[in-house]
Amino acid sequence: MTQAELVKALVDAGIHFGNPASRWNPRMEPYIHGKRGNVHIINIKETVKGLLLAKKLIQNTVAAGRDVLFVGTKRQARHAIEDEAKRCGMHYVNERWLGGTLTNFRTIRERLKRLEQLEKLWETGEIEKYSKKMKSTLNREMVKIKSNLEGIRKMDKLPGVIFLIDTKREHIAVNEAKKLGVKTIALIDTDGNPAEIDLPIPGNDDAMRAIALIAKELADAVIEGKQGRTTGNEKGDGNEPRRRSARSTFRADKGAETPGDQGAGEQTPAEPAGEPVAAGAEAPAETVAASV
Numbered sequence: 170m171t172q173a174e175l176v177k178a179l180v181d182a183g184i185h186f187g188n189p190a191s192r193w194n195p196r197m198e199p200y201i202h203g204k205r206g207n208v209h210i211i212n213i214k215e216t217v218k219g220l221l222l223a224k225k226l227i228q229n230t231v232a233a234g235r236d237v238l239f240v241g242t243k244r245q246a247r248h249a250i251e252d253e254a255k256r257c258g259m260h261y262v263n264e265r266w267l268g269g270t271l272t273n274f275r276t277i278r279e280r281l282k283r284l285e286q287l288e289k290l291w292e293t294g295e296i297e298k299y300s301k302k303m304k305s306t307l308n309r310e311m312v313k314i315k316s317n318l319e320g321i322r323k324m325d326k327l328p329g330v331i332f333l334i335d336t337k338r339e340h341i342a343v344n345e346a347k348k349l350g351v352k353t354i355a356l357i358d359t360d361g362n363p364a365e366i367d368l369p370i371p372g373n374d375d376a377m378r379a380i381a382l383i384a385k386e387l388a389d390a391v392i393e394g395k396q397g398r399t400t401g402n403e404k405g406d407g408n409e410p411r412r413r414s415a416r417s418t419f420r421a422d423k424g425a426e427t428p429g430d431q432g433a434g435e436q437t438p439a440e441p442a443g444e445p446v447a448a449g450a451e452a453p454a455e456t457v458a459a460s461v
Contacts, residue, residue: 182378187359200371209359219370224390231394235329246334249381257391261320271345287311335374
């Protein structure tokens with residue numbers, strides 16, 4: 170797609186329509202072209218500029234051996250985020266961002282181990298040993314964990330970049346990324362704060378077509394970056410990405426007991442009721458486990 174075609178596609182998707190002027194964030198002023206009635210109009214040149222820079226950053230990051238995490242939990246973004254992340258083989262969160270997903274990943278990994286245990290019960294037929302009531306309880310637990318964590322099931326280290334839709338909604342994810350030094354790219358509307366993001370893409374974050382188009386362009390950049398990985402390794406010219414050990418946050422304790430392990434009995438521990446996690450704060454292990 171040429172740049173002219175990209176601009177036309179963005180305009181057709183309505184990416185230039187911002188929020189009502191009464192809801193704007195003054196820090197978005199450099200990205201606003203003007204007003205139409207009471208609605209701010211985003212400068213499409215700034216949108217294209219941000220998108221091209223974002224694609225370059227993602228391409229270089231992936232070529233260097235790092236991954237991208239796609240995040241979009243609002244209704245308008247869920248399907249596009251999941252579809253494009255799967256298409257390019259990257260991780261995603263499209264149901265709910267659990268506090269501590271990055272900063273307390275050990276507990277997240279333990280819940281994923283629990284999911285594997287539950288799935289194994291059905292695969293082996295061992296679930297038939299349980300009563301009808303216990304089957305229903307275990308099935309609800311499995312569905313809940315899978316709904317929240319399926320997209321990051323294979324993520325075993327910090328991503329190199331996080332792409333988000335709507336920074337106001339995903340403020341906990343933004344704060345966790347900032348705390349850990351992970352670069353952020355975001356489709357940000359006129360009510361957002363671009364200062365919180367490393368690379369903002371000003372645009373309508375409520376329009377499904379606009380979200381899908383931006384996600385598609387960035388997924389294409391991931392695919393191009395992966396081709397760069399292959400080319401570098403085939404040449405053997407020293408451009409292969411260096412192996413980096415995962416942060417200690419992501420090292421799961423192999424000897425740790427998985428929470429809620431059923432054993433052979435039918436007793437399942439009740440999930441503790443956790444308090445909401447404050448933005449930017451590291452979530453206690455108990456709180457994360459209770460949310461999954």
